[in-house]
Amino acid sequence: MSGGRISAVLVALATVLATRSVAHAQLTERPQPVLRRVPIQTPPQAVVSSRLIYMRRCPAGIGCVIRPGNEDSRADTSSIPNSQVTLTGFKQSDEIWQQVMTCMRATYAPFNIGITDVDPGNVPHFENIVGGRGSELSSDLANAGGVAPFTCDEIPNAITFTFDVYGPDADALCWTAAQETAHAFGLEHEYNAADPLTYLQGGPSMKRFQATDSPCGEFTETTCSCTGQATQNTYKHIVDMFGPGAPTAPTVSIQSPSSGKEVQPTFIVRINAMDDVAIDRIELWIDGVNTGLTAKMPPYRIAAPADVAQGPHTIEVKAFDVQGTPATATTDVTVGPPCTASNGCSGGxxxxxxxxxxxxxxxxxxxxxxxxxxxxxxxxxxxxxxxxxxxxxxxxxxxxxxxxxxxxxxxxxxxxxxxxxxxxxxxxxxxxxxxxxxxxxxxxxxxxxxxxxxxxxxx
Ligand SMILES: [Zn+2]
Known part of the structure; x- marks a missing residue:
């Protein structure tokens, strides 16, 4: 395959923390994960090459040996080092490692992908090696937080790297591991601080693949080089590749009206709803009948129809996440006559x-x-x-x-x-x-x- 031979190297932009910051101190710039464009490995696959990400914790005192060669997690070969190298062992505690694993599983939970830290052996798998420093892998990676080969497409059996440069910060390690593994699925850097593909500081420490169309770019918004579009959608990209994971329902509750409340025609239902990926919509049902009224953006508010008869009614809200998984909450109200400017409302x-x-x-x-x-x-x-x-x-x-x-x-x-x-x-x-x-x-x-x-x- 000669068509996709690209050799741009995206350079690390940040320096390694010399010391942990103290409270209120300005944080030193974060060591950034980077990616390397490599030749396209195989023709695009009709199905993914594997549904497994092996999180390989380099053992203390032994490290991980990586040999130069094509991307192949089964043979421990990678195009990134120029010669055989050994990454030093991961120095953080078992507790931090378990937090990284828990975070990676949660990050990939919306997809049909397994995360393991048990060596799967000689079967196709994606591998993220965790340990050492970029300089041990390649002299031009001295300030990198991680690195991945990159082709804008799936790289079967890709080895990606998360360097041990964040101290005991499980969220930062997980953010980098999620970013590097996703590079091997063809996703590029995204200008969205909530997504693992981001370079931006200041977002939530726990990143999740966002089901939104977001601009690409590290520190400025850019067009996406892979899609050729203005945006990419990391959730959609990964779910299109792997399919959805086991569904997890949203959480939903009715903020108001409270149960037993007397309300008026066209009363407002206020809803709190959250999801691990994204809420698609919230539907308003009254007495088991769908009103057809929905809310799609927070804060979620739906005005009840004007023709609900006076008397008791059961109000039900159904929240659906982007996978279509529902969750419901109900409240019982009594519809009374409309209030007037001076009369008919209680309390405040x-x-x-x-x-x-x-x-x-x-x-x-x-x-x-x-x-x-x-x-x-x-x-x-x-x-x-x-x-x-x-x-x-x-x-x-x-x-x-x-x-x-x-x-x-x-x-x-x-x-x-x-x-x-x-x-x-x-x-x-x-x-x-x-x-x-x-x-x-x-x-x-x-x-x-x-x-x-x-x-x-x-x-
Ligand atoms: Zn990156």
Whole structure:
């Protein structure tokens, strides 16, 4: 095969930590995993060459011997060293090793791939050798955190390396091992701090393959050289190669309404849901019937239909992860008549367009102070040009009775929001709200923080 002969070497960019950092110290730059382009090993496979990753802990005092040659985990040969080398043994404790193994298994759990630290012998397998330093493997890898051969495609029986340069940091070792093994599956560096393919600091210490289309690149966003597209999707790439692993259901709960609550037509159901890969959607079912209403992005909120009859009902939310695995949560409510601006809500709730919602005395409730959307139960934090910010709910412009007493429905963006304007001053003190009508008559309210559709978030 002559077509794919590429020999770019991606150079290590960081230095090895000389000492462990102390609290509050600026972290030294992380030794980065690197990759090496090598000739394409075999024609693309219809099926993967193996479903096994052997995590090979180089034994203390003995190390791991690697001979130069084609990528072959069964023969301990690799194209990366120029001559026979010995990587020194992994110096961290058994406890750290077990943490690395647990992390690697969790990282690859969404896929039909096994992770073992028992030598599988003379059968096809991917191998990640853990130990030593880059300089022991090749003089140009002195500052590397790991290295992998790379062709943009699967490299059968690839040997990849994770160097023992992170101290007892199991998450950092796992991040590197996950990145290097994934390079051998054809994935390149990704500009997404939650993904093991990242070079970025500052993301979660535990990385997971993200089911999102993310730009490639180390420290800037770049086009992906393998896909030829702007993005790659590591989860999709690996699941397309290996298929899904044993399903793990999402976790889901209903934040509100609480069980036994009296609610109004079009009441809002707020849902908390998490998944090890990603939530695909959440469906709202009432009395065992799918309403067809869904939420796809957090924070998950679904407004119930207007035609739910008054009386008791069972509310069920069904969360599905990207593999289609469901999880459900239920709550029982009683639907009552619509509330009015002055009547029909209990506790700290207030009435917005006939529906009781948490009011100013509830953290994140309507009219409470906020600095960003995520602090609001409505996911909508708005400020005026005097810097006053509050959580708002949508209302019907021109209909002040669609907002609670002491609030007015004022223009903001394309529609209206309930803004606290009345109350005579007694109760607003300390909440930092504008005096109201004078300000509003200026018409200067600005929508300051709409959710950015391009913002990446971790599932
Ligand atoms: Zn890399």
């Amino acid at each position: 709730d207030v009435c917005v367009i006939g529906v009781c919602v948490p009011g100013p005395d509830t953290p994140g409730g309507l009219g409470s102070f906020c600095t960003g959307n995520t602090e609001c139960l409505s996911n909508n934090c708005i400020g005026d040009d005097m810097g006053n910010k509050a959580c708002v709910e949508s209302c019907e412009l021109g209909n002040d009775s669609s907002c609670p007493e002491e609030f007015s429905c004022i223009a903001a963006g394309a529609g209206g929001v309930c803004w606290q304007t009345g109350g005579g001053g007694c109760c607003d003190a300390g909440r930092g709200h504008p005096a109201g009508p004078a300000l509003l008559s200026l018409g200067v309210l600005l929508v300051v923080s709409r959710r950015g559709s391009r913002r990446r978030r971790r599932p």
